[in-house]
Amino acid sequence: MAAVAAQCVRGALRQRYPLMSFSLRTSPRLLCVATQQKNSGQNLEDDQTQSQNEQKVEPSSAEKRLTEEKVKLEEQLKEVTDKYKRALADAENVRQRSQKLVEEAKLYGIQSFCKDLLEVADILEKATESVPKEEIKDENPHLKSLYEGLVMTEVQIQKVFKKHGLLRLDPVGAKFDPYEHEALFHAPMEGKEPGTIALVSKIGYKLHGRTLRPALVGVVKDP
Numbered sequence: 001m002a003a004v005a006a007q008c009v010r011g012a013l014r015q016r017y018p019l020m021s022f023s024l025r026t027s028p029r030l031l032c033v034a035t036q037q038k039n040s041g042q043n044l045e046d047d048q049t050q051s052q053n054e055q056k057v058e059p060s061s062a063e064k065r066l067t068e069e070k071v072k073l074e075e076q077l078k079e080v081t082d083k084y085k086r087a088l089a090d091a092e093n094v095r096q097r098s099q100k101l102v103e104e105a106k107l108y109g110i111q112s113f114c115k116d117l118l119e120v121a122d123i124l125e126k127a128t129e130s131v132p133k134e135e136i137k138d139e140n141p142h143l144k145s146l147y148e149g150l151v152m153t154e155v156q157i158q159k160v161f162k163k164h165g166l167l168r169l170d171p172v173g174a175k176f177d178p179y180e181h182e183a184l185f186h187a188p189m190e191g192k193e194p195g196t197i198a199l200v201s202k203i204g205y206k207l208h209g210r211t212l213r214p215a216l217v218g219v220v221k222d223p
Helices: 002-016 018-055 061-108 111-130 141-163
Strands: 166-169 181-187 197-202 204-207 210-213 215-220
Touching: 111 141, 111 204, 111 210, 141 166, 181 197
Parallel strands: 181 215
Antiparallel strands: 166 204, 197 215, 204 210
16 A cells, blocks of 8 residues: 555656656666766776876886996097097198198298398399499490499399399388397487488398398487
């Protein structure tokens, strides 16, 4: 009788509240789905925790050896690279120095020969200056021809000097330069600026910008 009464009550409720009957039918299923989702979430968290624990596991001895060998090889590579760069720099410096020496040898290889020729040029200049200018006349053709020959020879030798980079230093009136001039004396001279060259006793020469022989000069000093 009780079962029949309960069934009648449920029937009446279903007829009056149909939504309640749907809720009563579906609630167990929803509870089952929720339970499964909860279990799945717990399983996912367990998997993540296990993965993190596996990642925290210390590397094996073989991995340690490989890591140490890698570090050692990287250091050796860096050292070899530095040595290679230094060797390249040294080789480039040697090449540049050798090239400079070759160029200087080309420019100044005739330096000793030029010094010897300077003595010849000095003799020609003195010979030309020693000829009395008043004696150079048509009435004295031999002396005139000799003088003209000396002048032509002196001009020609100066052309040869210039062709090979050898230039005269005749610094009268210029400032005294110890790299190009050699002072024979210092003397006060009226109307001359102190420190300038008043007299050139012997002509100097420069070979490609380098002083081959300094000019022998007299320098003006303060009175």
